[in-house]
Amino acid sequence: MVNNDTIIALATPSGAGAIAVLRVSGKDAITISAKLFKSIHGKKLTQQKTHTIHLGHIVDGKKELDEVLVSVFKNPQSYTGEDVVEISCHGSPYIQQEILQLFLRNGCRMADAGEFTLRAFLNGKLDLSQAEAVADLISSDNEASHKIAMQQMRGGFSSEIAKLREELLNFASLIELELDFAEEDVEFADRTQFKALVDRISFVLKRLIDSFAVGNVIKNGIPVAIVGEPNVGKSTLLNALLNEERAIVSDIAGTTRDTIEDEISIGGIGFRFIDTAGIRETKDEVESIGIKKTFEKIEQSQVTVYLFDSSNSISNLEQVTLEIEKIKNKYPQKPLLIIANKIDRLDDTQLARLQNEIEGVHLLSAKTGFGVESLTHSLLELINQGALRNNETIVTNTRHYDALLKALEEIKKVSEGIDEGLSGDLMAIDIRQALYHLGEITGQVTNDELLGNIFANFCIGK
């Protein structure tokens, strides 16, 4: 077994779920896991027998990330035929990502598409038809998730990468030309232009890495704009949601106090709640600016929550209807949840009127907890309806993130090579690798490797 470096990927579907399983396979699977796992009984993972399960915590230095169950499978008695560790953690994408990132930092490599199955196949654990059956089982999923991944690459990043890759390919050809036809009167690859291209590529890669690492992967929440006047009970609502799920909250670094953002995990999906000032018409100049800002936030969000104080507004429901119409007109495609808070202060007649006059209103008492559960259902329903597509993208993104990191690493070497006046044949090694990694994102395959060819339609982690 030559290629026995240690790989990791999520083995369960990404997103919602009570638990998630991360699979680590390779010669260092147990030693790396042992370093990051603290058994509650103080057991050393490296000294455990095969097919045993252990309770403990995944620790990042002193920080405990999650309480997990770790299963140890020693080669050859494992799915891949290598040493395998499976980590059952809580199903929040945030935790999954944190653990994944931790393992990546500690010497694991993100598994290529279908790599676990490929290894199982190469180690004689599966025959070809079995391996192919696995591919069939999951291939339909893959195409959809690939498409989604492409859409997720905001602002046409993927086409940008494809374009950069093509330019890099052209330069690579020029370099090959000057290598194989050095004796002849051919045009050589202009190193200044090449350097500019390489700089441009690494700039884009860095930007993408930042956007994935911070924006999409780590933060990884569905932005929800909460529209409502002060004192309608926004923070009570957030606390109620929190209590309901005992979910993990992460403070987002760099958030300025003028917009409050809170991330709450509901049913395994991260939601990022963005506070806004509301849209009540006013003559006050300062407040007009606030309205403009609110609409900006709605624009950026995937879901809008319109929250109002039913006890205050019951006498002026026209105003509420007016504002709802305004949002609906401006963003007809955007899911909108209308929530009447503080219904504990209303009497039955008022409640009936409220439900009659405002179509689809959610009744809520953040204080008593009434309606919180139905609200979380409604939010999750939006996911299942496909109105939000944050679901499959998490792992795909991490795969892309991994490819981007590797591409950047190779591009850096190319850049250094240009600076040092490195010979084209040596630079070509790094360029070929960079092309390969960029190709992993755009779906273009440059080399003839079986791995790329056969197992590309495999879903990650299977």
Added chain:
Amino acid sequence: MSLFRDTYDVIVVGAGHAGSEAAAASANMGAKTLLVTMNLQNIAQMSCNPAMGGIAKGQIVREIDALGGYSGIVSDRTAIQFKMLNKSKGPAMWSPRVQSDRMRFAEEWRNMLEQTPNLDFYQEMVSGLLIEGDKVVGVKTSLGLEIKSKTVVLTNGTFLNGLIHIGDKNFGGGRAGERAATGITEQLVDLGFDSGRMKTGTPPRVDGRSLDYSKMIEQPGDDNPEKFSYLNITKPLTEQRSCFMTYTSPEVHDLLRDGFDRSPMFNGRIKSTGPRYCPSIEDKINRFADKDRHQLFVEPEGWNTVEVYVNGFSTSLPEDVQFKALSSVAGFENVKFFRPGYAIEYDYFPPTQLKHTLETKLVNGLYFAGQINGTTGYEEAGSQGLMAGINAALKVQEKDAFTLSRSEAYIGVLIDDLITKGTEEPYRMFTSRAEYRTLLRQDNADFRLTPKSFKIGLAKESRMKRMEEKKEQSDAFVSFFRETSVKPEEANPVLEAKKSSLMKQSDKMFKLFSRPKITIDDMRQFNAVEDYIQTHNLDNEVIEQAEIQVKYSGYIEKEKNNADKLNRLEGIKIPPNFDYSKLKSMSMEAREKLNKIQPVTISQASRISGVSPSDISVLLVYMGR
């Protein structure tokens, strides 16, 4: 009554570069071999340029030598100039090339073949094969003689139905002044082989005494010439002849253009494909109309002859047009022709009809090598001949086949490309065709291939010993760099001179040596290094080997890792004679191609053009059933 006393193990048809290597290899492997050629005076003729090696090709010559072929030795002994091309680039690009004495080259080849045991010669045209069932059992000559053998290697070069074009004239011929061979193509097509036509060309040869070299740029050989063969039976040149360079001009181009209406290339007479990478002069000025000059290399044909070769002026334009145009080139004002350039069309057999051993899939015991497979170049031909000769002998001896992988040798890349992808134009080797160029260097062909060849009984023990000695010495020298430290006070003056950052504390020499700007000459300024070289009496080859292994260790490791990945996947075999036509879910094109090519491994199947990843998935599913 037959003229021949024995049934041969191997009959080699044709004695060009492929045929000569094939005959030498099979005879040296102990197979009773007969070399049949139309003209025994023309063994291993250089029918085009008088040079061996070059970028990627020089690496192949080194590989042939490492395996125990003759091309390297013959080239060394008949060289008139040596150059290591691309020396300013990384070691994977260093490419040895010699200019050769054309007549002495052929003479030396004949000499070496005559001294080879188990090898007989016969002069006559082979007009057909003797076939029994699906097996070849010998050849038939134009006189009607039948010569029996267990295997046959066909290396017909450009001779099969060769048709020479000069302007609007054309006539049958295999080479200037030699007739074409007929009969074989027709018989093979009847047997079910596909055949095609290819085209190549050659420039005029002129009288060196009629040229004015003062108007050209001299191109001398290297100051410290090296050589091809890893054996010490050949020596580097001590004296060399120069080549010269000159340029065409717009005037020359106009004169050439005047003859385009009589060019067989442009009036449709030549239909077959020529090499894009070695275009005729008319092709160059036609395709690159904006270029107002092209390089011409004036190459001497030998030590003593006055004949010179005008490299870069390959043409099939009418001889009067050639003469007028060339007379306008600087230095050629008074040129006298020895003979005009010409184009030649010939039959080839798409090489996808072959196995990795170069045996045909259709006829047992029949091997093809050289231009008959659609390649161009002496080195490409010679290496195929060598592999076909080895495998024919192994087959007779009922031993395992001998093949090389893409990560082991350019020869492996060449043969895998040919039999997997086929070729639409004459195939020439480039370094970029190799995935793992950094591993396939000219300096380590002996490490890569000599042990393999020794194992099958081709490379002699003396060659193996020499390789082992070089390996031991260079490995030890590398270890010395790993283990020996150098102090800042000794290292910093050297580093300063090279504008490399200074050392603060002692460090291993290996690390210092790995720095981009530091060379072996810098390292030799340290007493410990120079002492080591002197006490161990290291020669330049060993020193250079150690230098490459230290300086490029990172790149070499990286490519090794990548190559290992491929090799594992090469291990997944497809059963022989797999019937692809029943795989209805596979694309029609893929089914046809796979049926025809019958790839041996999944990896090879995936390299076939027109076979998509999903076709491969389908194949995998059905293979298990």
